Structures are given as structure tokens and as C-alpha cells.
Amino acid sequence: MKILVPATSANLGPGFDCLGLSLKLFNEVEIKKASLTSVSINGEGSDNVYLKKNNLFLSIFHGIYEKLNGKRDNFQFIFHNNIPLSRGLGSSSAIIVSAISAAYLMCDMKLDKQNILNEALKYENHPDNIAPAVFGGFVCSLVKDKEVLSIKKEIDINLRAIVVIPNITMSTEKNRQILPKFLSLSDSVFNLSHASFLTACFLEKKYDLLKFASEDKLHQLNRMKNLPELFEVQKCALKNKALMSTLSGSGSSFFSLVYKEDAQFLFEKMKEAFPHFKIKLLEFDNNGLEIC
Structure with a gap:
């Protein structure tokens, strides 16, 4: 059995903990029963013995599998990791979603995607990454009575993503500690209005308004100060035809959205300006979790 889960970019500026989208950059895990448990990691994290x-x-897999099956069996796990670790591209969400799916499937118990998402909420208590990892596309979510309510919009095939990936990891947990404990009424209204407007831009395909809709007064400024060069990344992207440019999750990666016909131009500009960072030109994923 193979399970594919896409990378995700969350928050998208003002949509803190509720907005996210899915990218065509996948982690894949192969699983089969074996006489002894073994783990093989290819790609990201392959040189990390600790993993x-x-x-x-x-x-997660063994915890759920034993709960459902009443025993611990041996498996061969082969991980093909393409999502950078601790870079704000949903690597932990991809792991959580794939582990839950694998455990149920290896017990011959099928879960629909909504159930997988609700189960994933037990391990990651905000849905901005796990929802697009499961459903794909652009997803707006909220949590009600320990369940995730989501609305998905497929992303236009005429759009592309440019992702700038610094070689510096950032901890989501640590980055949450630097967020303001209180917000003024004006800043709260600012983020509410911008997150709502950004969602409407995606739903109505008003992409030329995303530059204004993606502004934020809650988290980006403080988090970007951890790597000041990110201010230059954002400035360069918006100057060179990006429709929006935001910190991806808690960082350190930066996400920019661009029309397909402008994508190569922006990609080359970012490569030229930031040769020491990894730059990826990606399509958007509208399928989310896939089981082969």
C-alpha cells in the first residue's frame, strides 16, 4: 500500500489557524506486513538517525493500530519524503494524516476523509494544515465540538506557487510563544476583514485583490523578524508579479502565488535574488490525501 500526502501552506497572511492550501509536493509512504519491523527514509530526513x-x-500508527486490532504486528515502512522538515510546509500534518490513514487501512477499516481529518485534530489542534492535506485545494476551516468544519475550493489551474525555502528550521511551538498575548480592537477587525476578504477572493477568483487581502497584523511581522531576509523575499516577490506573498505557516518558508504565465519570470527573479535559498515552482494540488 502507498499513501501520498501533499505539502501545505497555512495562514496565507491573515487566516491564522484557519486558512490553508495544498501544493504538488508529496510525501509518500509504502507499507507492508513483515516478519520484523523496519524503517527506511529517503529524501528529507534520510540523514537523521533520530527519526x-x-x-x-x-x-501514531502503532497507537491506533493496537487500539483497533488489539495487537502489535510488524511492518516494513519505506518513507519517500519530499516535504522539507520544520519549514512551514506542513510536514508534520502530512505525517499525521498518512499515519492515521495507514493504521485504519492496515486493519481493513476504511475511513472517509472527514473522519481522517477529525482524527488528525487530536494530534494537531488547528486545522489550517491538516484540512488541505486531506482535501487538497484551498480550504477554510473552523473547529466545532472537536470536529473540523471545512469548505474547499479547487484552485485554478492557471495559478502557480513559488516557494522560497531557507536552510533554517523554525519551530511552530516556539514561534507561537512570540505572538502577542492581546490584540487591539482595530488590529482584530483588520485581520477578520482581511481573512474574510481573502477567502472571498479565492471563491470568486478575484486574484488581483489578493495582494491587499493577504496583509496581516497578528503573526507575520514577529515571526519574520526571526529571519529578517524574509522581508526582502516578500518585497521581491510582490515587485515581480506575485499576486500575494506570505509566510508559509510559521516559517521559515515563504509562499507566493502567481499567474501561470508569470511563474517562470518570478521563479528566475527569486533564484537570482536568493541563490542561497531553495526555490520551487509548484502546481497546486486539488486532491489531497491519496491511497494507491
Whole structure:
């Protein structure tokens, strides 16, 4: 069995903990029963011995599998990781979603995507990454009575993403500690209005308004100060035909959205301006979790 889960970019500026979208950059895990449990990691994290012994996927998988099956069986796990670790592209969400799916499927118990999402909420208590990881597309979500309510919009095939990936990791947990404890009424209204307007821009395909809709007064400024060069990344993107440019999750990656015909131009500009960062030109994913 193979499970594919896409990378995601969350928040999208003002949509803190509720907005996210899915990118065509996938983690894949192959699983089969074996006489002894073994773990093989290819790609991101392959040089990290710690991951084989303290693997989040295995912890979630075995916990759910034993609960459902009443025993612990041996499996061969082969991970093909393309999503950078701790860079704000949903690597932990991809692990959580794939582990839950794998456990149920290896017990011959099928879960629909909504149930997978609700289960994932137990391990990541905000839905901005896990919802697009499951459903794909652009997703707006909220949590009600420990369940996720989501609205998905497929992303236009005439749009592309440019993702700038610094070689510096950022901890979501630590980055939450630098957020303001209180917001003024004016800043709260600012973010509410911009998150609502940004959602409407995606639903109505008013992409030329995203530059204004994606402004934020809650988290981006403080988080970007951890890597000041990100201010230059954003400035360069918006100067060179990006429709919007926002911190991806809590960072350190930066996400920019661009029309398909302008994507190569922006890609080359970003490569030229930031040669020490990894730059990816990606399509958007509208399928989310896939099981092969």
C-alpha cells in the first residue's frame, strides 16, 4: 500500500489557524506486513538517525493500530519524503494524516476523509494544515465540538506557487510563544476583514485583490523578524508579479502565488535574488490525501 500526502501552506497572511492550501509536493509512504519491523527514509530526513527511532508516524500508527486490532504486528515502512522538515510546509500534518490513514487501512477499516481529518485534530489542534492535506485545494476551516468544519475550493489551474525555502528550521511551538498575548480592537477587525476578504477572493477568483487581502497584523511581522531576509523575499516577490506573498505557516518558508504565465519570470527573479535559498515552482494540488 502507498499513501501520498501533499505539502501545505497555512495562514496565507491573515487566516491564522484557519486558512490553508495544498501544493504538488508529496510525501509518500509504502507499507507492508513483515516478519520484523523496519524503517527506511529517503529524501528529507534520510540523514537523521533520530527519526528512525523517534518517528512520529510510527508512534501514531502503532497507537491506533493496537487500539483497533488489539495487537502489535510488524511492518516494513519505506518513507519517500519530499516535504522539507520544520519549514512551514506542513510536514508534520502530512505525517499525521498518512499515519492515521495507514493504521485504519492496515486493519481493513476504511475511513472517509472527514473522519481522517477529525482524527488528525487530536494530534494537531488547528486545522489550517491538516484540512488541505486531506482535501487538497484551498480550504477554510473552523473547529466545532472537536470536529473540523471545512469548505474547499479547487484552485485554478492557471495559478502557480513559488516557494522560497531557507536552510533554517523554525519551530511552530516556539514561534507561537512570540505572538502577542492581546490584540487591539482595530488590529482584530483588520485581520477578520482581511481573512474574510481573502477567502472571498479565492471563491470568486478575484486574484488581483489578493495582494491587499493577504496583509496581516497578528503573526507575520514577529515571526519574520526571526529571519529578517524574509522581508526582502516578500518585497521581491510582490515587485515581480506575485499576486500575494506570505509566510508559509510559521516559517521559515515563504509562499507566493502567481499567474501561470508569470511563474517562470518570478521563479528566475527569486533564484537570482536568493541563490542561497531553495526555490520551487509548484502546481497546486486539488486532491489531497491519496491511497494507491
